Amino acid sequence: MKPRHKRFAFIGLGLVVLGVATVLILNAFQSNLVFFFTPTQVVSGEAPKGRSFRIGGMVEDGSLVREKDGLTVHFIVTDTAKRLPVTYKGILPDLFKEGKGAVAQGQLGNDGTFVASEVLAKHDENYMPPEAAEAMAKAKASGAQQSKSLVVPQGTKDSL
Amino acid sequence: MIPEIGHFALILALCVAVVQGILPIYGAAVGNSALMAVAKPAARGQFLLVATAFGCLAYAFAEKDFSVLYVAATSNSQLPLHYRLAAIWGAHEGSLLLWTLILTLWMFAVTLFSSHLPEATRSRILGVMGLVSMGFLLFMLTVSNPFERLIPAAADGRDLNPLLQDPGMVIHPPMLYMGYVGFSVAFAFAIAALLGGNLDAAWARWSRPWTTVAWCFLTVGIAMGSGWAYYELGWGGWWFWDPVENASFMPWLAGTALVHSLAVTDKRGGFKVWTVLLAIMAFSLSLLGTFLVRSGVLTSVHAFATDPKRGLFILAFLAIVIGGSLALYAWRAPRVGLGGSFATVSREGMLLANNVLLVAAMGAVLLGTLYPLFLDALDLGKISVGPPYFDSVFVPLMAPAIFLMGIGPLAQWKKASLPDLAKRLKWAFGVSVVTAVVLPIVMGNWTPLLSLGLLMAIWIVTTSAVTLRERLAHVNGNGLVERLASVPRSYWGMLVAHCGIAVFIVGVTMVKGFESEKDVRMNVGETANIGDYTFRFDGAQDVVGPNYTAARGSFSVSRDGRETTVLYPEKRRYTAQNQIMTEAAIDPGLLRDLYVSLGEPLDDGAWSVRLYHKPFVDWIWGGCFIMALGGVLAISDRRYRIAWRRQEPAVPAATRAAKRKVA
Numbered sequence: 001m002k003p004r005h006k007r008f009a010f011i012g013l014g015l016v017v018l019g020v021a022t023v024l025i026l027n028a029f030q031s032n033l034v035f036f037f038t039p040t041q042v043v044s045g046e047a048p049k050g051r052s053f054r055i056g057g058m059v060e061d062g063s064l065v066r067e068k069d070g071l072t073v074h075f076i077v078t079d080t081a082k083r084l085p086v087t088y089k090g091i092l093p094d095l096f097k098e099g100k101g102a103v104a105q106g107q108l109g110n111d112g113t114f115v116a117s118e119v120l121a122k123h124d125e126n127y128m129p130p131e132a133a134e135a136m137a138k139a140k141a142s143g144a145q146q147s148k149s150l151v152v153p154q155g156t157k158d159s160l
Numbered sequence: 161m162i163p164e165i166g167h168f169a170l171i172l173a174l175c176v177a178v179v180q181g182i183l184p185i186y187g188a189a190v191g192n193s194a195l196m197a198v199a200k201p202a203a204r205g206q207f208l209l210v211a212t213a214f215g216c217l218a219y220a221f222a223e224k225d226f227s228v229l230y231v232a233a234t235s236n237s238q239l240p241l242h243y244r245l246a247a248i249w250g251a252h253e254g255s256l257l258l259w260t261l262i263l264t265l266w267m268f269a270v271t272l273f274s275s276h277l278p279e280a281t282r283s284r285i286l287g288v289m290g291l292v293s294m295g296f297l298l299f300m301l302t303v304s305n306p307f308e309r310l311i312p313a314a315a316d317g318r319d320l321n322p323l324l325q326d327p328g329m330v331i332h333p334p335m336l337y338m339g340y341v342g343f344s345v346a347f348a349f350a351i352a353a354l355l356g357g358n359l360d361a362a363w364a365r366w367s368r369p370w371t372t373v374a375w376c377f378l379t380v381g382i383a384m385g386s387g388w389a390y391y392e393l394g395w396g397g398w399w400f401w402d403p404v405e406n407a408s409f410m411p412w413l414a415g416t417a418l419v420h421s422l423a424v425t426d427k428r429g430g431f432k433v434w435t436v437l438l439a440i441m442a443f444s445l446s447l448l449g450t451f452l453v454r455s456g457v458l459t460s461v462h463a464f465a466t467d468p469k470r471g472l473f474i475l476a477f478l479a480i481v482i483g484g485s486l487a488l489y490a491w492r493a494p495r496v497g498l499g500g501s502f503a504t505v506s507r508e509g510m511l512l513a514n515n516v517l518l519v520a521a522m523g524a525v526l527l528g529t530l531y532p533l534f535l536d537a538l539d540l541g542k543i544s545v546g547p548p549y550f551d552s553v554f555v556p557l558m559a560p561a562i563f564l565m566g567i568g569p570l571a572q573w574k575k576a577s578l579p580d581l582a583k584r585l586k587w588a589f590g591v592s593v594v595t596a597v598v599l600p601i602v603m604g605n606w607t608p609l610l611s612l613g614l615l616m617a618i619w620i621v622t623t624s625a626v627t628l629r630e631r632l633a634h635v636n637g638n639g640l641v642e643r644l645a646s647v648p649r650s651y652w653g654m655l656v657a658h659c660g661i662a663v664f665i666v667g668v669t670m671v672k673g674f675e676s677e678k679d680v681r682m683n684v685g686e687t688a689n690i691g692d693y694t695f696r697f698d699g700a701q702d703v704v705g706p707n708y709t710a711a712r713g714s715f716s717v718s719r720d721g722r723e724t725t726v727l728y729p730e731k732r733r734y735t736a737q738n739q740i741m742t743e744a745a746i747d748p749g750l751l752r753d754l755y756v757s758l759g760e761p762l763d764d765g766a767w768s769v770r771l772y773h774k775p776f777v778d779w780i781w782g783g784c785f786i787m788a789l790g791g792v793l794a795i796s797d798r799r800y801r802i803a804w805r806r807q808e809p810a811v812p813a814a815t816r817a818a819k820r821k822v823a
Contacts, residue, residue, distance in 0.1 A: 009504065010504070010512075013504070013513075014516055017513070017516050017517070017520065018516070018520060021517075021520040021523075021524070021557060024552075024553055024556055024557070025523075025524045025527060025553050028548075028549045028552040028553045029527070029528070029531075029545070029549060031548075032545065032546055032548045032549035032552065033543050033544075033545060033549075034543060034544045034545070034546050035541065035542070035543050036541070036542035036543060036544065054542075054544060066762075069681055070681030070762045070766065070768045071679055071680070071681060071768055089679075090679050091679050091757075091759035091760070091768055091769075091770050092759070092760065094394070094739075094740045094741055094742055095739075095740070134542065
């Protein structure tokens with residue numbers, strides 16, 4: 001082989017490796033993306049059945065109920081427009097609190113309860129996970145488009 | 161007053177940086193040595209000025225000067241002194257100051273250890289670093305000033321995030337930044353070489369030790385961050401593929417490729433163009449990492465969009481640095497030449513393959529980290545890319561790389577023969593395969609991944625042993641000890657670093673294969689079993705810390721009826737902002753960690769509790785430290801010491817004699 005051919009062989013080899021890597025990556029990417037849905041979307045049936053996804057919103061005040069085993073908890077996540085019941089077995093993260101934002105990953109059960117496999121401790125300085133904040137912002141935007149204030153409009157609250 | 165001095169020092173530093181970024185590079189271009197001579201004093205002066213600014217900020221923290229906005233935002237009067245000082249890099253503004261301080265520190269180091277470089281090269285290097293530092297100083301002074309006043313002063317500070325109140329967090333960011341910013345030296349060397357058009361083996365030899373040092377720091381920094389996440393977050397995980405972690409891991413992957421590619425350029429004069437590209441890549445990824453972590457873009461793309469001053473500045477800066485250096489690369493690289501030719505099966509060939517794999521892995525991480533941000537920025541929906549993606553991409557990419565890692569050091573440069581390699585490695589291969597299959601069966605849990613992990617680890621160790629034995633046959637000396645001593649330290653460095661990877665893989669494999677975890681409700685006096693260990697909960701008591709109150713649980717751990725240890729996990733409430741924090745208790749060991757963290761208090765003094773038994777988990781960080789140790793060994797090699805000693809003849813003989821007398 002002449003050096004020039006050799007160089008082409010190398011480039012070809014490199015391209016093959018990169019091609020294989022790309023296929024691997026895209027394949028893994030497709031099957032491991034986790035989508036995010038707001039409680040409104042979940043209640044209206046937009047979320048997939050039998051596939052894991054994330055929800056976010058505010059943990060409704062007074063909705064946290066603990067079963068006798070001390071580990072299984074039930075609570076309600078709301079984006080102020082719709083409410084979604086959630087079940088989780090395990091220890092909740094430190095920043096989990098009623099009236100604060102939360103994000104959970106899991107699947108939708110047949111009875112419309114979200115069965116969380118993981119409740120995320122992720123948060124920003126204001127203890128509102130970005131996804132949760134956005135879910136609430138969306139609900140607010142669709143509930144009262146003209147209002148830009150942070151106060152939840154009365155109309156949406158009544159519809160809860 | 162003191163903060164104003166700091167502010168003023170930063171402004172002066174910016175002026176010096178402008179001079180340092182322009183005059184020496186221009187001087188090198190036109191061959192004016194008076195202009196080039198500006199570089200060295202300018203770099204030293206800049207270091208002193210930034211250090212002064214840093215000292216002023218440290219003073220403001222130590223003295224609890226809450227009239228400085230940044231101090232008020234990140235510390236509190238009850239915060240102990242060492243955490244108040246660590247709070248300097250607890251948030252955005254201060255960590256940028258630390259970044260700049262470390263950049264000028266590297267500059268200062270370059271002025272100290274560069275007497276053997278041609279003057280034009282040195283002035284270009286310092287000039288490029290001056291330009292980078294100009295960008296950062298400008299950033300701080302325009303949109304992110306750590307000395308901004310808060311008038312009237314706050315009565316008390318908002319406190320440092322309790323997660324960061326930890327000894328690990330005191331050292332982790334400086335280590336990480338030493339690594340990040342250290343790649344700026346390799347970057348400056350590469351740009352200087354492109355500007356000067358003299359990319360030769362000497363260039364690689366000079367930039368090699370700098371790159372290795374930066375790589376060592378980055379390795380240790382990442383390991384410490386991972387260790388911190390393990391014991392501080394209370395979830396027992398050591399790597400989450402979180403964007404913040406990925407931000408530090410991407411430069412590491414590029415840096416690892418760079419270290420190896422530099423070796424080829426140094427020894428064989430090959431890979432020149434590729435090496436330069438990697439140097440640019442490693443530093444660009446460091447900048448990108450800083451941008452990701454410090455611009456707030458990860459917290460919320462939209463928050464970033466509504467207050468875009470900082471983010472836009474960093475984006476523009478990134479565009480200028482990356483775009484500018486790539487443009488320069490495209491313009492000058494064709495002149496550099498490709499270096500010597502080599503066959504597919506040769507040490508160069510294998511190193512190149514490994515480089516491609518490392519860069520592909522880096523690309524995969526980059527995609528998984530940035531893609532959700534892009535989608536979000538374009539309002540196409542919110543997604544997250546979880547650990548399964550990274551795991552399933554990483555293992556298939558790294559497995560061949562590790563296989564090649566075993567063969568590479570045994571292959572000849574230029575052209576090696578496959579049958580010959582197979583003959584030399586058949587024992588290593590046989591031993592690895594047999595052990596990897598049998599060992600998990602003996603341990604009673606055979607899975608393909610477990611075997612694969614062990615295979616890779618044992619393969620690295622056995623091939624390293626073969627490599628060392630063959631090397632010993634080629635060195636002079638009587639007796640084993642003498643021969644061992646005459647193997648160069650850089651060679652030892654390579655072997656040690658590779659074995660560090662083996663140790664790391666053993667840790668990961670064993671933890672994944674054998675760890676056990678239990679969430680339980682425990683009443684006082686109740687026991688729970690995990691691994692071979694029995695945990696008895698002896699109740700929780702209230703304790704008071706300097707700036708928190710806590711419930712401290714007590715767990716006696718026993719094995720076969722014999723007491724092993726007593727663990728005291730805590731649930732802390734930090735008073736300044738009323739935040740709850742879990743402080744896990746860990747009994748570390750060479751072969752296993754026992755890990756307890758408190759969940760929530762239930763009725764009658766019972767608690768929900770999380771228990772872990774984690775075999776070999778400490779090997780993960782041990783492996784990283786061994787890798788870094790390998791790097792340290794490599795740079796302590798004789799040839800670098802000689803290079804540095806060679807600068808001494810510049811000093812008059814009389815002073816040298818005097819120095820020796822004093823010594």
